[in-house]
Amino acid sequence: MTFFHMTYKRNLITGLFLSSVILLGACGDGTNNSLESSENETQEVENSTEEVTQDETNQDEASTLDILNQLATLSTQTDELYVTDKITIGEQEEVTPGIYDLEIIGGSGNILGERADVSALFINWVGGAENNSGDYPSKIRIILFEGDVLEFMNISKVKFNAVPEKVEPSNELGIGEFIVGRDILPGEYKLSTKVKMNPDYDNLGWGISIYNDENGQSRDQTFTATNNDVVVNLKEGEIVSISYTNTDYGSSSDEARLLFSELN
Structure with a gap:
């Protein structure tokens, strides 16, 4: 179950x-x-x-998609929050369950955490305030459930921006967790990107993890300068976690997008 x-x-x-x-x-x-x-x-x-x-x-x-859409109705916008300890997600807590664009306002470092129930949906991100020297993303889409716990390392201030209940599906996704059937339509897609990826770093670029709640398992894929012939099959209700390591310091991680071109 x-x-x-x-x-x-x-x-x-x-x-x-x-x-x-x-x-x-x-x-x-x-x-x-x-x-x-x-x-x-x-x-x-x-x-x-x-x-x-x-x-x-x-x-x-x-369906899983129905339940995730219901979760979106619980999202509650927060003010800017100083990070002084771990943040627990709960109906009676400062941050409620929901779907958010997590914004890093002060500092740069790791965002880690533990899921209360979904062990295969990992919380492991790198982020930093806008215009930080390491060019980490300042905004990360994140799905939070009751009892989840977030831990911030070298990050001093954050804000949880509630994602609207209704969103338009897109074939261009940034960094974070996205729902198939909500953020992107189900289908078979070939991956591409507009950002430059340095072939000298053949193991760096985009990382994709696709979580399926029906079987509780995840499948992983990378898209890099040297591994650029990649197709993924996305099913309704799956959660797609997307990370990006920038190897082109002339571009912004916040503006980077992974492109999904539907196969005929």
């Missing part, structure tokens, strides 16, 4: 637990209540169980 469906399963288990409590309460008070009262309570439990069963049917029908 993968994360997105685990969330729904937890809700179902809670519902079944409450139904069990009602049933136990009815049994414990049976000696003091009339037969008619017991029958009414039993009927209430049956109705409650039917509702839970119906909920389970509806929730099983929810």
Whole structure:
């Protein structure tokens, strides 16, 4: 059971637990209540169980894309935040679950973290304030779930910019995590880029990791100056994590885009 469906399963288990409590309460008070009262309570439990069963049917029908689109509605814009400790994501925390363009305002360094449930969707980025000397990206698209924890190294100030609930799919993606069926349409694509990649650094350029929640696995690919004949197949609901190491210091990482040309 993968994360997105685990969330729904937890809700179902809670519902079944409450139904069990009602049933136990009815049994414990049976000696003091009339037969008619017991029958009414039993009927209430049956109705409650039917509702839970119906909920389970509806929730099983929810696709990964549906759940991620629902997550987008939870995104809450933050002010500029000084980084003084790890940041925990939660409904009652300063940063709520959602989809964000994480903006680095002060410092430059690593953005690490731990996922509460999705272990195969790694948090491992490098970023820096705009116009930083190392030309790291100052904005990174990031998907955050309840209980995730972010840790910043040598970064002093950040801001979480909420991504709108509705977005237009694009075939040009920057740095961060993007959803197939939302940010880019499903399909088979050949990769390219407009930025220059130095062949002297044959292992540097674009890194792509594609997470599939149906099987809980990821598949990885690179696109570099010497490995530039690459095709990827993107399925609805998958999360595409894109990183970029700039080898052309005359260009900006924030403006770099990985291009996806659909194959006929």
